[in-house]
Amino acid sequence: MQWAGKIFDFYVKASIHVSLAVVSFLFLSSCFLNISVPNSLYLFIFFGTIPAYNFIKQTRGGQNQYFGLLSGDKTIRWFSVLSLTFAAYFGTQLTANTMMGVLILAVLAVFYTIPIFPSRKTLRHSGIIKVFIIAFVWAGATVLLPVIEVQHYLSWDVWIETLQRLLVILVLMVPFEIRDLGVDPNEMMTIPQRLGIRKTRRLGIILCLIGFLLTFMKDELLAYEVLGKSIISLSLIGLLVWLPEKQHRYFASFWVEAFPVFWAGFLWGILNAV
Template identity: 35%
Template sequence: MSLFAFFGTIAGYNFVKYDALARTGKREPSFRVKAIAVLSFFSVLAAGYCFFQLENITKIISTAFLGLTVLYTLPFFPNRKNARNSAGIKIYIVSVCWVGVTVVLPVLNADPQLQQLFTSDFYLKLVQRFLLIFVLVLIFEIIDLSKDDPHLQTVPQQIGMKRTKILGLILLIAFYFLEFLKIKFDANQVLVNIALVIAVATFLIFANEKDRNTTLHFG
């Protein structure tokens, strides 16, 4: 399951990132792009092999998340926008896909009888992971604020950078305290969450739309 998620993430991310470039074919791909294409090809093969080792229920649900990833990149109807470029929806699709791959699929594969799916701890973990990924995407939306099309209606575009940071900090606090509601309370996990919240909050607070330009300059 871990290998399936690892190789599937490489292939899926590269598909989302380079699909438009591959389809337009306006210029000869660079060596870097070709190398990424080769890496993606072998990642697809590895993910496919791992896929057939999974439980049947995991295969079904993972196919659904694959479909969501494809719809995120390719338009469902001809001459229409894909989900990625639809107003305000990008951050939710990304968060749902990450929750599915990192929480739902591992639990399903480890427990095909679905017993863990009916526990409160499972749903608390779903909410926690969604909040965490949501905040992480907020950081990238702040960095891309000057680059994103205004029609995307990202969170910073709708409520501004300052309010986006406040929202992110509130969500991180909720993420942390949800741990105390779990039946199987784990003190070690609480310590891990503290470190995680501090790290993510630091990146969120200091995130700036100029960071993207700095990265490109030194990259």
């Protein structure tokens, strides 16, 4: 079964898993906002996430920061190039406004990875700013982009959904922040470094509750949305309560990132059972 382990390892390291998480969030947005997201956007987001995340991973240590993918694993490198080619193809099928939004998010991702000035550190090393950049990029890609693509106006409900998605991403980042607590330099001043692990958990639980309560501020609210978001909130709270300080190798990179996939599968089951 050694081959199965190698396939799974590639699945995680090549960012296929995180790409599935992103498109799962995209599916949740289509359900909660009652919009029909075209397959071209699903495929663009899926294939575009792979090279983006692989580049970020290769430059994580600050080395080869301008040519991270050129020095990484060859298989992942060529897989990223192939994915980028597919993303470019499906990108041609999207509207100009959507691609403008993609450009803005891409610029944020680049500034997160590469310092604006070679002598300065990247935004990745800026502690709290880092997590908000990641959360905004995920929320923008999975809520705002599909709304723009279907030419739906940015209504009150869209902004509520965007804020909720941002809060969910912030909470999902807590396990990663705690995992990296022992390796992050003190000058980064991440949330666990500032508050400690216990208070960081409490903050995450508060964000979960705020995010869920925001559901009832929407103008149009469906029963399955309340059910779906209650499951999301409860599972996130459970994650924070039982989150181990010493995590298994794939705990954050697989199980935590699988949460959106589980949520999307659960909601799909509800919609098909009705």
